[in-house]
Amino acid sequence: MSETEELERSGDDGDGVLTYRKWAAALREGTLLGQECSECRHVTAAPKVACAQC
Ligand SMILES: [Zn+2]
Numbered sequence: 001m002s003e004t005e006e007l008e009r010s011g012d013d014g015d016g017v018l019t020y021r022k023w024a025a026a027l028r029e030g031t032l033l034g035q036e037c038s039e040c041r042h043v044t045a046a047p048k049v050a051c052a053q054c
Pocket of ligand 1: 051
């Protein structure tokens with residue numbers, strides 16, 4: 001995909017939030033990032049706006 005160049009230019013968002021862009025970039029490097037819900041501790045394998053559990 002041609003978005004790799006854009007990913008390298010934008011770099012880190014700096015706020016520590018798992019964005020789709022970071023998640024996709026990590027996945028490309030072989031790391032599957034997850035996100036844990038602060039409400040119910042439900043863990044998802046992809047960043048979502050809302051928890052699928054609660
Ligand atoms: Zn939850």
